[in-house]
Amino acid sequence: MAVYDRDTDVAATGGYHITLDERAQSALRRLVAPEIMRRLLASASALRLRDRDMFWDYRGRVLGHGPDLSGSASIDVDRITLRTLLAEAVGEDLHLGRAVSGVGVDEHGMPQVMFADGTSVTADLVVGADGTHSVVARHLAAGPTNHPAGIIGFSGRTPRAGLTVPEQHRLGTRSSMAIGPRGAALYVGFLDPVGNAALDAPELSTSITTGPTYIWGAMFPESARTDVLRDLHGTALRTALLDRFRDHRWAGHTLEVIARTDPVSVAAFRFNAASTRATDLAPWAAGRITALGDAVHATPPTAGMGAGAAIQDAADLLAQFDALPDGTTTTLTDAIGRYEAQLRRRGGEVLSAAMSTVRLILATNTTLGALATAALSPVVAATARLRRPPSSS
Numbered sequence: 001m002a003v004y005d006r007d008t009d010v011a012a013t014g015g016y017h018i019t020l021d022e023r024a025q026s027a028l029r030r031l032v033a034p035e036i037m038r039r040l041l042a043s044a045s046a047l048r049l050r051d052r053d054m055f056w057d058y059r060g061r062v063l064g065h066g067p068d069l070s071g072s073a074s075i076d077v078d079r080i081t082l083r084t085l086l087a088e089a090v091g092e093d094l095h096l097g098r099a100v101s102g103v104g105v106d107e108h109g110m111p112q113v114m115f116a117d118g119t120s121v122t123a124d125l126v127v128g129a130d131g132t133h134s135v136v137a138r139h140l141a142a143g144p145t146n147h148p149a150g151i152i153g154f155s156g157r158t159p160r161a162g163l164t165v166p167e168q169h170r171l172g173t174r175s176s177m178a179i180g181p182r183g184a185a186l187y188v189g190f191l192d193p194v195g196n197a198a199l200d201a202p203e204l205s206t207s208i209t210t211g212p213t214y215i216w217g218a219m220f221p222e223s224a225r226t227d228v229l230r231d232l233h234g235t236a237l238r239t240a241l242l243d244r245f246r247d248h249r250w251a252g253h254t255l256e257v258i259a260r261t262d263p264v265s266v267a268a269f270r271f272n273a274a275s276t277r278a279t280d281l282a283p284w285a286a287g288r289i290t291a292l293g294d295a296v297h298a299t300p301p302t303a304g305m306g307a308g309a310a311i312q313d314a315a316d317l318l319a320q321f322d323a324l325p326d327g328t329t330t331t332l333t334d335a336i337g338r339y340e341a342q343l344r345r346r347g348g349e350v351l352s353a354a355m356s357t358v359r360l361i362l363a364t365n366t367t368l369g370a371l372a373t374a375a376l377s378p379v380v381a382a383t384a385r386l387r388r389p390p391s392s393s
């Protein structure tokens, strides 16, 4: 086996975190050695150890609470930590700095991968795990496998200790989501892989987050005004984001998490989404070139399920091969066909979950939606105050 990636440094990636639910962790256990899994858990933050998620309006009023997480097996892990551990698991089979420019078949009908540097390799099987702009899946589908979802996101990291005490208290040790008029939304994730470690073994931790941290994601409907933001970086981007929220009348304290973020950590990313219909996914006949993850079912981050789904795809593919008796061409193609059926089903599920939030955000970007959000928020907030569980702040 060989893994080729165009990146030259696995740690050079977005600084946000990835949620892995029980199914994703169980799939990962089938893919990596127990020691890697233990190091991952020692570097991860357990959802069961944080407070219930909270929903706010744009003025900082409570709208409702998420489910009780005390029985949750899900974890949050820095994307950099996850990628570094996965790279270690692949070991010498990982070849960095190898950008794939195309795929095809050689003169014997075997899959071939072409690289940007003019070299190529032939293989028994090629799996495109090359993300939203996949070269491999585009080749198989003869066109793009996803499209912009209409939202642009911006993320950043803010140490909890950097906030004022009242805002630390309001945000608490939980993740939260706030939606305001005109499609402006702010997700604030809470990550504490030290205080809330999923496995209490600090000697195994390789987490890049070393203290309680908020990882936020600001979202706006795409427009000419947000296109301008995509060219900004650092402090200029942070200031422009704050101005946009203020234009939408967000309360000043709700923006502290952005105002006090490390400007170096602020980055923009466009949401891309594949179809929510399973039958639209992987629209090709099974063969010796296939794909997994965002290459097939590009998933906006609004459900926190995209990476977990990619890991489950990989485990399913492996399980199909493990079940093969003797690898004749027919049985290999059948196995890939069975894998791709699972891939379509899972892709449809995670996309439906992620797109429901995207649609909600976009719905507030109409005149009626903006009026309804502004008018109903105080009413919902007052109702939520009456129903608030005694333990929450």
Ligand SMILES: Cc1cc2nc3c(=O)[nH]c(=O)nc-3n(C[C@H](O)[C@H](O)[C@H](O)COP(=O)(O)OP(=O)(O)OC[C@H]3O[C@@H](n4cnc5c(N)ncnc54)[C@H](O)[C@@H]3O)c2cc1C
Residues within 6 Å of the ligand: 004, 005, 006, 007, 014, 016, 017, 018, 019, 020, 098, 099, 100, 101, 129, 130, 131, 132, 133, 134, 135, 153, 155, 217, 269, 292, 293, 294, 295, 299, 300, 301, 303, 304, 305, 306, 307, 308, 309, 310
């Ligand atoms: C802000 C944000 C937050 C998110 N949060 C979560 C979360 O909490 N939980 C979750 O499950 N998901 C989350 N996601 C989604 C998740 O990151 C993706 O769904 C997941 O990374 C998809 O994995 P993948 O391996 O398919 O693709 P990717 O992670 O995109 O990996 C693709 C790889 O292919 C390489 N590559 C691409 N093109 C080429 C080429 N031509 N040649 C060689 N190599 C190439 C890239 O360098 C990269 O290493 C989030 C996404 C974003 C943007």
